[in-house]
Amino acid sequence: MVDTVVTLVVLVLVVLFAVAVIVRTIRIVPQASAVIVERLGRYSRSLDAGLHFLVPFIDKVRATVDLREQVVSFPPQTVITSDNLVVSIDTVIYYQPTDPKAATYEIADYIQAIEQLTVTTLRNVVGSLDLEQTLTSRDQINGQLRGVLDDATGRWGIRVNRVELKAIDPPASVQDSMEKQMRAERDRRAAILNAEGFKQSQILTAEGEKQSQILRAEGSAQAAILRAQGEARAITQVFDAIHRGDPDPKLLAYQYLQTLPQIARGDANKLWIVPSELNDALKGFGAMFNAHGGSSSDGGGGGAAPRRRPEGEAPAAGFEEPVLEDPAEALNRARAEAAGATRDAEGATRRVGGTGGVPPQEG
Numbered sequence: 001m002v003d004t005v006v007t008l009v010v011l012v013l014v015v016l017f018a019v020a021v022i023v024r025t026i027r028i029v030p031q032a033s034a035v036i037v038e039r040l041g042r043y044s045r046s047l048d049a050g051l052h053f054l055v056p057f058i059d060k061v062r063a064t065v066d067l068r069e070q071v072v073s074f075p076p077q078t079v080i081t082s083d084n085l086v087v088s089i090d091t092v093i094y095y096q097p098t099d100p101k102a103a104t105y106e107i108a109d110y111i112q113a114i115e116q117l118t119v120t121t122l123r124n125v126v127g128s129l130d131l132e133q134t135l136t137s138r139d140q141i142n143g144q145l146r147g148v149l150d151d152a153t154g155r156w157g158i159r160v161n162r163v164e165l166k167a168i169d170p171p172a173s174v175q176d177s178m179e180k181q182m183r184a185e186r187d188r189r190a191a192i193l194n195a196e197g198f199k200q201s202q203i204l205t206a207e208g209e210k211q212s213q214i215l216r217a218e219g220s221a222q223a224a225i226l227r228a229q230g231e232a233r234a235i236t237q238v239f240d241a242i243h244r245g246d247p248d249p250k251l252l253a254y255q256y257l258q259t260l261p262q263i264a265r266g267d268a269n270k271l272w273i274v275p276s277e278l279n280d281a282l283k284g285f286g287a288m289f290n291a292h293g294g295s296s297s298d299g300g301g302g303g304a305a306p307r308r309r310p311e312g313e314a315p316a317a318g319f320e321e322p323v324l325e326d327p328a329e330a331l332n333r334a335r336a337e338a339a340g341a342t343r344d345a346e347g348a349t350r351r352v353g354g355t356g357g358v359p360p361q362e363g
Contacts, residue, residue, distance in 0.1 A: 024056035034100035036062040046100050065100035069161060072111060076167070077119050083130040085174060090166035091118055093149070095158050102157030110156050114149065118163070121148045131170060138165050 028051055029035050035047040038060050054061075072095070076088040093114055097103045107113050125144045126134055134141070145163040153160055170178070 021056045024059075025053055027052045027054055027061065032067045034065045034067055034097075036065065036100055036104050038062045043101065043105065063100075063104045065097050065103055067097055067100070069094060069096040072114070073166070074115050074118060076169070077122060079123050079126045081126060081131050081134055082128055085131050086171060087126070087131065087134065088167075088169040089122060089126070091122065091145075092164045092166050093118060093160060094162040094164075095153070095160045097157055098159050099157030102155065107156045110153070110158050113156070114153060114158070114160070117149055117152055118145065121145055131174065135168060135170075138168075141165060 027035065027047060029047045029049050031049045033049065035052075037044045037047055037054065039055070039058055041060075043062075044059060071092065073092050074090070076090045079087055079089050081087060095114060097110075103110055122141075122145060125141050129137060129141075142163050142165060146160055149160040149163065
């Protein structure tokens with residue numbers, strides 16, 4: 001019985017030892033990973049992805065390194081700018097292990113080392129910039145950080161692919177001042193844009209008024225030219241019609257008499273201008289009075305005014321000395337003769353107008 005128990009215990013121990021040996025012998029490495037193997041306390045080799053066999057109790061796995069690109073975000077760090085303003089900056093680092101052996105043996109904790117190196121480099125870079133440059137020069141800061149980190153982490157078997165500033169937060173008072181400055185700048189730009197728009201509208205309005213005045217002036221000039229041409233043509237046609245109609249002196253005298261009231265019309269007329277042709281017209285009108293005032297057997301002018309006898313001259317034999325008429329009777333007689341002349345002139349006008357304004361053709 002005792003022998004059986006001892007046999008079972010030994011058998012179990014052998015099985016456990018065999019399992020431990022198999023576990024320590026067979027090593028499966030996943031993809032994008034590397035396993036550091038030490039033999040008797042010293043570095044032996046790095047195992048890539050796949051199935052590997054180790055010497056049990058002699059080979060030992062020191063570390064497993066993830067070869068994929070990794071992202072680490074560091075907490076906000078206070079940095080002082082060149083104009084003595086404290087800003088809080090959050091950084092994000094993208095890195096990738098390239099040498100598992102160096103990442104394992106060259107640095108104890110490369111994550112903490114990268115963080116501290118990032119903080120010190122960031123303070124050096126931002127300390128040489130003022131606040132405005134810090135806010136507007138993120139690409140420049142990222143490039144400088146990446147260059148410094150890549151040089152320092154190269155010997156650790158780490159490659160820094162990218163450095164990003166996630167946030168730059170100035171103090172609250174500075175933020176308020178920046179907002180006021182931005183608001184003032186936007187108000188200034190809005191005022192400039194409004195002034196430019198008003199200027200352009202005034203220019204366009206002035207140009208429109210200029211064009212309209214030019215067009216109106218051209219229209220007025222053309223209208224005046226057309227009116228002048230029309231009046232010239234009308235005067236020419238009237239002049240030609242008058243000459244073709246061959247008016248007699250009676251008609252011309254009548255026209256002169258009709259024009260006199262128009263000359264004297266108006267309360268402001270203090271001076272009358274009498275044309276020189278009026279004397280000839282009055283002479284013709286007087287001859288017309290002599291022609292219609294009386295009749296004689298020999299066709300002479302029986303109605304002619306008697307010739308005044310010079311002083312001291314004796315009356316001719318057989319003739320009596322003329323007696324002056326009463327002024328009222330002379331005025332009535334002159335009016336009657338004027339009415340007769342008017343009727344004769346109107347008759348002549350109707351005769352000329354009855355032919356349609358075209359005088360009869362000669363021969």
